[in-house]
Amino acid sequence: MDSQWQIYQVFEKERADLPHRNAGSVHASDAEMALENARDVFVRRPNCLSLWVVPERAIFSKTVEELQDNAWRTEMQNTSAEESYLVFQKQGQTARETFVVHVGDVAANSPQQALERALETFDDKNVFVWWIVPERAIIKNEASDAPSMFEPAHWKKYRNHLSYPVEPIMRELKSAQEMLEE
Amino acid sequence: MSEQEKLQEFEARIARGEKIEPGDWMPEEYRKQLIRMISQHAHSEIVGMLPEGAWITRAPTLRRKITLLAKVQDEGGHGQYLYHAAETLGATRAEMIDALLTGKAKYASVFNYPSLTWADMGMIGWLVDGAAIMNQTMLAHCSYGPYSRAMVRICTEETFHKKQGMEQVIKYARGTPPQKAMVQDALNRWWWPVLMMFGPHDSNSPNSAQLIRWGVKTKTNDELRQEFINKTAPDLQLLGLKIPDPALHYDEASDNWISGEIDWDEFWRVVKGDGPCNKERLAARRDAHENGAWVREALNAYAERFEGEG
């Protein structure tokens, strides 16, 4: 079958006081193109300060339902050296909360151990999904590239519905018609 | 847990308003229906780029040209978000595209109608995107997490699509005689295909009840269609446009605009591949896919050669 390249998960930071959150994914042939594709796909509108991409295969994920089965704990192989893992959670069910967001980091020598430590370290009330990502797998945009990647979206006023003020015209027409009918 | 207990727990979760996430247990039928729905939806966005895309080079002002290109591009983005949502259920994009190009997968039949004049750009924006928004607003509450998240993003982007269309229709309906004629003609051609977008009557929609029970949909086809007519018909008439349905009337008792019967023979003909532009649309997609094969291959080859070198 035809190649559609690799899948990279994309994380965007929308505001200085908000964590990176999973926006979706992009297909790309390599890391640099993944970062660029993430910019072009997810930063058409002015809401991005920073982008991360991660090859999908580097993500270890468990839903709360999956955690009920303890089998993953026995899959643990502590062979590699300790390294830093990023921990992500989905913390709610409403439209606003339903995204997977970055909550912090742990050191561990396998994704399974990282999850175990994350379960101890981070509040797990109202958590529905856990993602564990080795920090070395994350490709981040350079801070110096941020202006050329993210600023232009602010100028694209044509993507804002306020550039097409149709309501006042329709209201005017409506009141004119009502006056006629009276 | 037995399958029966799993199903009960699954339905209880949905009843509690929880979202189902990739990795969670789900009935095979839920997965199957979602892959079908989401990939159809994705294909619709992608094929939907074509009727409008054909007019980007002919837009009559620089502002309209930029707006139309940005809108067509957004539809590509929507397709992208949706393919992603379907991938979380185990479908691959390559398989989905293959199903589209070989005619196995369906997409919104409305895109199999031709865009014949510039006024179609206004009418498509207002009516087609307007109808899509009703459906998508509902799906933003869907029980499957990735689908609902894609919809949240899409809904915020769609507003300008509809408004830029409406802005044009308003202008042309009150414009020069040729503009008026053009926009009326556009309404004549698009009104019925747009009503068909909501799908068959509830009585003919076998999957509907189960999709509602599983929280994928929260409204039926007929309910959404009625909402759309109520919302749109008065505004079109206010502009002095004539809706091409002699039976259309306002029913005081139900506070509804009641339309005449849709030509369901036409609907099924177009869905089954025999609409005015089905062949053309698929040929365009197939060309893009085949002409792009060497490009996708080249980037894979480069990645293999220079893995890790950046």
Next chain:
Amino acid sequence: MPNNSLANKILSVADDSFILGHRNSEWAGHAPILEEDIAFANIALDELGHAQLWYELYQELTGAEPDRVIFFRSAAEWRNTQLVELPKGDWAFSMTRQFLFDVYENVSLERLVHSTNPRVQEIATKIRTEEIYHLRHTSNWVKRLGLGTDESHARMQRALDELWTYALQLFVPLENERELIAENVVPDLGILRDAWQEKTVTHLSASGLQIPENIDSVPNLRAEHTEHLAELLQDLQQVARSEKFGVEW
């Protein structure tokens, strides 16, 4: 009349951006993969946006409205290079053209941000932010296609062979351009050409591509066009010209 030579210069810059954006927009819905369909549309949108800014400045200088300039001019009145009016060709052709043009824009904008004309400086500063990204994206594409497969390499080489001479037209000065250079309103095209040549040659060579040696005669008058422009304009202008100028759309 320095204002007149400035207006002519601005019009040529606007026309280049506009026609290239127009050509690239033809890829919308037809690109090799979805992500790049979106990315290339971004570049097309940017180029059209840049044209808009330059046409607005042109209007300030001459009073001519942008939509009249775009939709009610015949081929001989356009001041774009032939490079941008050529049909979009295959993906290698469009990408190579965009790369060659982006390098030119970058070396030019690096200097225009210091223009003594405050409006030129203002517009250049804004545009430059986007152009830095264009060049990053198209450079990456050129490298990958140049070094990808035999087929992609051959297609890139063919595109480059065809486009190189056309690209050199970007550095042919307009009549009276010297006045603008003397006043530091715009940079000297000779200097731009050297900077462009150095950047393109370095990157194209690193991408496994050969710089064409036999240079055909470079088109030198911006009033002269290929037959493709007339065709393009017929498409571009047909709806607008179905009504008198001034009718709103």
